[in-house]
Amino acid sequence: MEGLDERSQDIIRARWLDEDNKSTLQELADRYGVSAERVRQLEKNAMKKLRAAIEA
Template structure:
């Protein structure tokens, strides 16, 4: 049985927010360079996540360098999303 206290408007707003958030995330990802985007997608978004070493082998660098690139990419992504949130405020 459906929840009698469920608010259809809240459900629609939640769904809209989910779509907006996902679109914003992918827009922010698109602003990254190809390697950074690939690292984040493979480390965080892929069904089967790759290890630092697997990505290091792919790019011919050390696992530590991949970690550094991942950290920098996450910071750029975070900044882009925060800037967008500031525009909404």
């Protein structure tokens, strides 16, 4: 996840890696002061970068 900025890393961790307390898009939106849709976009872009890194 080194290729991701800090916010994107946090979103991926909160949405996918924290088994005990997965965050919703709205919770992350409130944390970062953006819309839930923007968090979804950031998550999608981060996942795309991770996939590309794995396939490289």
